[in-house]
Amino acid sequence: MEPLSKEVKNEFHLQTTPMPRLNTTPIPSTSNVALQRRTSAGRRSSMISWANMTALRRSVRHYVTGDSPGISEWVDRQSNDLSVVLRFFESVLRTFGALIFVNNVWSGVLFLLACMIHNQFSTLLGLLGIGIAYAVGILMNVPPDRLRNGVATFNGFMVASFVAANAEPFHGVVWNPWLLFPALFFSIISTLIKIALHSVLQHVKLPALNLPFSITTLCFLASQGSTVTPLFPADLFSHPQLANSSTQTYAGSEIARAVFFSISNIYGCDNVTSVCLAWIAVFIASPLLFTMCLLGSCTGTGIAVVLGVAARELATGMWSFNSLLVCGSVGGFFYVWNPFSCALAIFAAAFACVIAGTLYHVLGPVSLPYQALPLFLTDAIFLLALAAYKSRWFVRVEFSEIRYPEHHRRAHLERLKVKNAAAPASSNGNVSNGNHIHVA
Template identity: 30%
Template sequence: MSRVRRRTSQNPWNTFLGDCSVVDAYLMDKPILSLWFPLHYLNVFLRAVGQPTFVNNPFCGAIIFASLFIQDYIVGLGCLLGGSVATIGELILRLQPFDLLRNGVAAFNGVLVGTVISVLYPGFYQTYRTPEMWIFIVVGSLLSAFGNFLGRFNLPYLALPFNMIIVCSFLTIQPPLDVDALVGDENGSYLTMTGQDNLPVTTTMSPSDDFGHHLANGSSAFEAITNSSENRAQINQVDWMQARIRVGRGALVSMSQVYAVDHVSTSIVMNIATALASPLLFVMCSIGAIIGTFLAAVMFPIEVIEAEVYTGVWGYNALLTMAALSCVFFSFNHMSFLLGVMATLANVVVQCALKRNMTETNNIPVFTVPMTLVTLVFLLTTDVRGVLHRVVDPSYPEKQSYQWFRESRQIPQSIA
């Protein structure tokens, strides 16, 4: 038994990885409002940076925080400002339970406010960053602390405070919509939004001239038709290969899109940090991103696919929904996995419905409203057979699942 405990104590996922319990154990008896305040701040802030993707680890949170500076340092500064305001406010005011404060849940909505406003306000509306934007980050991060109103219903509030704050903020600070820019010209051209910079690009449709080219060179009609068909087949095959690669890119950047960042390198670093914290969480996130991205690629026309699917817009909500229900709030098993898949499919439908009202009507993004609504509804699911197990003592997914398995099978404990 002592040998098992010695081996367990050396398990990195029980110390520095996973939920990094060694840091919490060290700071547990250190008073917050003292010389230990900077260490408490770093622990809570870095955990809050990782919590949007359910990563409760200060070291992995530091990796995610560093990755935000890859595309644009302003995004990292927005995260620092919003997360610091929420973290310091919580450490001083103690508005929420200590467990929610310690693991970064109480402050992560401030992190999202800082990153999303700094990215989407200039990118979505094609405008400059203004002083009002930074003011809204500070105010929104402070207001995110008043979010624990679902605790009485035994439900996590997830990103609901963030969504309420960010929707009100964007409705307030959004510039007037230029309707003329959305109307096609007399030549039948139309405007699409590119995924990289969200800049309008004029595109014209023209018929293929392969058939006429072959006839002009004296080829027979049969040869012209055959050659034209072969050329179109080759072009379609190349286009389909490129489309699959770009859809794969959309699934890849879904992780960084949780923070409203469309950047491959940033997303790769975030995925590595997630895998270090919890391999199971990384796998479930990847499955959710793939389901959401590929389902949207099948459902929508090419204009929507190029503007949104290739950039991960239809993958990040699905990613979060799948992870939340399959292994974060429920102990992972076959039932929670099926529940996560069903919720992920429903998430795409809900996002499509909200897009019509929020984006097309009110000119604001859907943010993480689809994920929040779908996850809260599915968390109310009950199982009369007792297969679904709501997590009572949150930790990292592997440990939660093992604890449920141990309790259900009543086997000796071997994970601390």
């Protein structure tokens, strides 16, 4: 057999050698590459913007809204001497919000501005009352946190402001220096009453609230009696007269004004600018508290309409401010907010208006106001009633853990989440060993 020639071998090699695979991947065009780059850049920018929004939201919650803990942390980082001064000013600002269950520095600034716009002299006397209450608290060894958040000093502010606001001008002069003495004296008395009530009521887990202010002002007004002095008029309040509910009619503007101006009775500011600033201050601290206070004001106004109060008294908001405070305290402050506590808060607000009407007839004939007594009585009844038989529908917030409604709800939901996550683990950890059950 003849051997193959060289040319035939080369031809046979070419036929048997596999052909190389061609790269069929399409080459991306310039427009597609640019589109991909823009998409990835947009995705990165959206992630960055979302991270920035999250950081901004955390900063706002830490320094602006709620109880603004970042401000307290910044004050504590200062030098010793400067920190003492700043801590006092922080306490002053938080005191203004303590009247309506707000513990926020920026809200305190708005409350202070609202009071200054209405009456500068009563606000300055109120600031003096805060200083006196702060000094008494230090002498009586009140815990620093109670002084710092304004809980131990706001009654002193209210009493001193009340003394200035209800005094007639002395020889035509509104800025009467003689008012310093009664403001100082009754601020000390209200602070001592606050400390005494707290030592008693803490055993039954009840807050003193505005009761020291109510006791002090009632003693102050009752001591005046029929004695007419150039500083304090004898007849500060008219005798109560309810209108005939069958003939009484109310305009929509009067009802709306009653709801809007109810907060003015807490701070003694009856002008539109001050009332707007007060509502904004509550909203900055806690939108949930703002909502509950608004519901309480509407509830109190509705009950007052049913009772047939005079239209001019309804429009001042005096029949609904206690309902406002009760609804805010029960629906989110002393209890974790949920649909059940919200309904309970509205019911309590209606009851507070009924108590206000009762005290109106009892104290009115002797020209004494009921002040914030309906707030204390209503909260005491509901807090004690729910404490007697604990219900899983109403979760009480411990006094040491009270901050603001949104925080209470978040903390409660986190506890429930941890509890639900631990429940399956504990059930799976039950291991049988003979007649004994060992829990892992």
